[in-house]
Amino acid sequence: MKPLEQTTWQEIELGGLLREPGSARAYKTGDWRSQHPVWTKSRCIRCGVCWTVCPEPAIIQEPGGYFDMDPDYCKGCGICARECVTGCITMVPEEE
Amino acid sequence: MAEHAKRLGMEVSIAVSHAVQMARAEAIAAYPITPQTHIVEHLSSLVANGDLEAEFINVESEHSALSACVGTSAAGARTFTATSSQGLALMHEILFIASALRLPIVMAVANRALSGPLSIWNDHSDIMAARDIGWIQVFVENGQEAFDHTVMAFKMAENSQVLIPTMVNMDGFILTHVVEALEIPEQALIDRFLPPYVPRHQLDPKRPMTMGAFAMPEIYLEVKMKHQVTLMNSYDRILAIWEEWGRLTGRHYQPVERFRTEGAKILLLTMGCLGEVAAVAVEELREQGLPVGLLSLRLWRPFPFAALREAVNGAELVIVCDRALSLGGGAPPVLAEVRSAFYSLASRPAMLGYIIGLGGRDVSPEDFKEIVARAQKENPEAPSQEFFLYGVRG
Numbered sequence: 001m002k003p004l005e006q007t008t009w010q011e012i013e014l015g016g017l018l019r020e021p022g023s024a025r026a027y028k029t030g031d032w033r034s035q036h037p038v039w040t041k042s043r044c045i046r047c048g049v050c051w052t053v054c055p056e057p058a059i060i061q062e063p064g065g066y067f068d069m070d071p072d073y074c075k076g077c078g079i080c081a082r083e084c085v086t087g088c089i090t091m092v093p094e095e096e
Numbered sequence: 097m098a099e100h101a102k103r104l105g106m107e108v109s110i111a112v113s114h115a116v117q118m119a120r121a122e123a124i125a126a127y128p129i130t131p132q133t134h135i136v137e138h139l140s141s142l143v144a145n146g147d148l149e150a151e152f153i154n155v156e157s158e159h160s161a162l163s164a165c166v167g168t169s170a171a172g173a174r175t176f177t178a179t180s181s182q183g184l185a186l187m188h189e190i191l192f193i194a195s196a197l198r199l200p201i202v203m204a205v206a207n208r209a210l211s212g213p214l215s216i217w218n219d220h221s222d223i224m225a226a227r228d229i230g231w232i233q234v235f236v237e238n239g240q241e242a243f244d245h246t247v248m249a250f251k252m253a254e255n256s257q258v259l260i261p262t263m264v265n266m267d268g269f270i271l272t273h274v275v276e277a278l279e280i281p282e283q284a285l286i287d288r289f290l291p292p293y294v295p296r297h298q299l300d301p302k303r304p305m306t307m308g309a310f311a312m313p314e315i316y317l318e319v320k321m322k323h324q325v326t327l328m329n330s331y332d333r334i335l336a337i338w339e340e341w342g343r344l345t346g347r348h349y350q351p352v353e354r355f356r357t358e359g360a361k362i363l364l365l366t367m368g369c370l371g372e373v374a375a376v377a378v379e380e381l382r383e384q385g386l387p388v389g390l391l392s393l394r395l396w397r398p399f400p401f402a403a404l405r406e407a408v409n410g411a412e413l414v415i416v417c418d419r420a421l422s423l424g425g426g427a428p429p430v431l432a433e434v435r436s437a438f439y440s441l442a443s444r445p446a447m448l449g450y451i452i453g454l455g456g457r458d459v460s461p462e463d464f465k466e467i468v469a470r471a472q473k474e475n476p477e478a479p480s481q482e483f484f485l486y487g488v489r490g
Contacts, residue, residue, distance in 0.1 A: 004314040009321035014259065015198035016319045017297055018306035027312075 029056065033076035035091045037069050043088035050080035050089060101279045101345070108239035109134035109272045111280075112178070112204050112264075115246035117148045118286045121176040121202075122293075123168035125153035125161045129183040130216045131268035132206040136178050158183035162190040162201075169199035169261075170307055172298035174250060177201065180268055181208035181222045188226065194261045195230035196323065197307050200253030200293070201261040203231075204246060206268040207368065207419075209455040217456020218268040220368065220419035223396075224429045230323055232262040232330060233397040237353075237369045239276035242266045244347055247286060251337050254293050258330040265396070269456070271369040285344055331398050351400035352407040353392040356382055360389030362468060363411045363445075367393040367430055368419065370452070370459055377464035388468060393430065401437045408438070413446045415471045417464075418483075419453055426482050446476030449483035457487060 002011065013019065037050070037059075046065040051057070058073035059080060069080075081089040106114075112135050116124070124143070126136040142148040151173070153164045158179050169175040179187060184205060194201055209215040210222050223233065232252060236242045245264045253262040266272055297305065311319055335351070342348035355375050357363065364374050371392035381388045391407050391414075393400075408414055418428035427435060431449035438444035448471050453459040467486060474480060 004312055007315060007318060009318040009325070012315075012318050012322045014297060015196065015307065016309060016311060018309050021304045021306070023306065023309070 028072045029075050030058075030070075030072045033074055033094055035076040035078065035093050036071075036074055037076075037078070037080050037089045038092050039067060040088045040090070041066055043086045045086055047085055049083055049085055053079050053083045055079065101281045101285075103277055103279050105275055105277050106239075107134060107273060107275050108242050108266065109206075110138050111239050111243045111276075111278050112246050112266070112272075113138040113142065114280065115243045116176045116202075117142050118280075118283055119174070119176075119202075119247050119250045119290055120287075120292070121148070121150050121174050121250075123151045123153065123165070123173040123175045124177065125155055125164035125168065125175075126177045126179070127155055127158045127161045127183060129158070129180045131208060131218075131272050132178045132180040132183070132204065134272065135204055135206070139176075158186040159190060162187040162194060165201045166190060166194050166197065166199055169194070169201050170197065170299045172293070172295040172300075174254070174293040175199075175201045176203070178204040178206065180206040181210055181216075184222045184226055185210060188229075191226055191229040191231065193308065196319070198259040198323075198326075199261060200250070200259055202246070202249045202253055203261065203263045204242075205263055205265045206272045207265050208268040213455075215455040216268075218270050218419075219454045219456070220265075220429075221421070221454075223263070223265050224420040224422075227397070227429060230260070230327060231397065232258075232260050232327070232334065233265060233395075234263065235265045235368045235394055235396060236271070237371045237392060238271070239274070239278050240347065241349075242271065243278055243280070244341060244345070244349070247290060248337055248341055250293070251290050252330070252334050255330075255333050255337070256296050258326070258333050259296060260327055260330055265368065267369045279345070279347075281345060289341065289344060328398050331395075331400065334395065334398075349394060351393075351395035351403045353394055354407055355390040355392070357389035357391065357407065357411075359387055360410070361387040361412045362471070363389050363391050363408060363414045364464060364468065365391045365393065365414055365416045365430070365434065367396065367417075370417065370419070373459060373461055374417070374464045376461040377468070380461065381465060381468060386468070399433055399437070404434065404437050405441070408445060411445050413448065413471065413476055415467060416447060416449050417467070418449060418451045421451055421454065421485070428483055431483060448474055448476060448479055450486045451483060452486045454485075463487070 051059045058070040143152040209219045249262040338349040378390045416431040
């Protein structure tokens, strides 16, 4: 797909249709982030609540069953930390 | 009269629902509101009795009615709805979405005043509040036109170069509730004129696509530009469709209808069924030797700038009769548009604006004669008021 900022009005698909599924992938929301979740593995029970409640979804399950954020899409909303059953997720401010 | 056409007396609302039936609409979602009620009531019985093979979706509001229409049209069904006044206002946000998604929904609007004060009677304040929704908007003057334009609206909206929802405006009560003699073409003629709808794009689980995706600031403007250009370009297609209907039925339609405009120095300009009332006045004034003519604006969106300039050619004064008020503004909507069509021209007629028939206030041929008389007394270069609320007491 042509980058948005180079697309002319003549090239717009009728009704702004998107024929490619999953086009939201092209929009990396990770740069909205001012904080990010950090998991303390020793307290994580791998229940997946964080994965379930992430609105993006921007939480990835790694081999071994533990979770981490996807830096391309995590907006740093903190819902995962708020909902974590054991309190193993801490929101850490982004570095400048 | 076209061959094999039947001439029948019927209420205009019923004629509109017959037009929808004969257009073989496949999905209808509507919520009843005065004075649109008879249109959808009758359609509901046509569906219930098996006389129209369509899905009739009962909903709890007009917002839901149009939302359901967006769904059925996106799924590829020929879709119809009808509303009026508060109902059109409640549809407001979905009106823009339907046109932005380029879904060829057809809607009859039984024009009625907007509250408040609460009024169920006719004027154009409902549609003027929905002027900029990106739909094709047509006005009709009588029952025959209401029938014809409802059928044609499907063909206009569904044209693969157009794909823009289309609204047929008909004055509430004073048109929708009168009984008129109408010529109903044979079903075969309508089937020939209006083949089944073949969507250019539709929701299909086998070929997934996204309709109504959000647009970043980098692309919103381009999407709007495409909509604007397509709506303006739909003009030629609309005229071609009207011409085809004219060949089939003998009834020819123009974006700006003219009546007794030959040699006219003064032109009345109306929109909707008061045109027929004004025509009576024009006829009488002509007999008295006054060079008066009448223009009736049929196509409101896309606005027929060139056709209007051509129709006005030679007149010294245009008296624009609006049926809506732009509160806190200057010129009412039709006057503002007509003025803008002429502003850039070196030679242009004088224009005066009269607002008539708000909230169902009756307008007779005598009123149009009185408006012409008053307009002649005004200095058109410096009218005593920006516009005149004709008939207001005090």
